[in-house]
Amino acid sequence: MRSLFAVAMLSGAFSLLSALLFVTLDAVDVAFTEAAVGAGISTVLMLGTMALTARFERHASHSPALPLFVVTLTGAAIIYGTLDMPNFGDPAAPVHQHVAPEYFERSPHEIGVPNVVTGILASYRGYDTMGETAVVFSAGVGVMLLLSGLRRRKRKGDPDEDTQNKGGKA
């Protein structure tokens, strides 16, 4: 598949399907994020990138054997890693034994917020969330620094003139 437009659409559809997968796993907050970020914003940004670069993938100059081998090996390693995972919904799984019971016990009277996930994210794990916000902030600043260099000059010119220039170059 060489059409990058189709690839972007397919990855958006894949994101939406994995959001449904998260709903099935009862991780509604994660599903929400996946649907909004993965299927929504990422697709738009990929389309934006395509508008700046190319809409068709070039033919590869090397044989696909080595990448295919690496991908197969990595996939096999990941599947091997899931073999000793606890069953889905197993109450004895380590993840349900460590801090989760404590959060569920303390959250109602300490935080008083019905959605325990929000309580953990914003209060118990407030430092982490602040770090994540800082990451989003620095990612935004990075993209702005990288991409907005040409914008000032472009905006002064007539948009129609720019279209013609771009068309001539391509």
Add this chain to the structure above:
Amino acid sequence: MRHHLILRVVTKLLVGMIMLFALYVQFHGDYSPGGGFQAGVIMAVAFILYGLVFSVGQVQQVLPVWLVHKLVALGVLIYAGTGVYSMLTGYAFLDYAALSPHHPSHGQHWGILLVEAGVGITVTAVMVAIHYAFVGRAPLISDEEW
């Protein structure tokens, strides 16, 4: 997209609803799934959709570039400011009990509301700023080429 009449009409109808839904996700995050990150992305989508269907110029009249750049920093400042405030009043950093010393549970509500608002503002502004950076870089491919 001047000739896409259906897209333009549907977008005009949807943008308001998308924003309303974003505010719902933002402020109802205490009770239902959602919070600052999701609400920020949904809010940004409203602006990006409007910018895609109409034009970047039109959406930048509502949300100018300079304002977006200020908002990117404002959200982080609100979040960190909440922590600094609780530190100044003698509590631990980001201990929301500081916001309502006589009723720590209320303080938690206020604190979560504030930091989620900070997260939402930063995420909205960053997404819109990235979108502006992309579309401001070069003219979009003309409609016929898609």
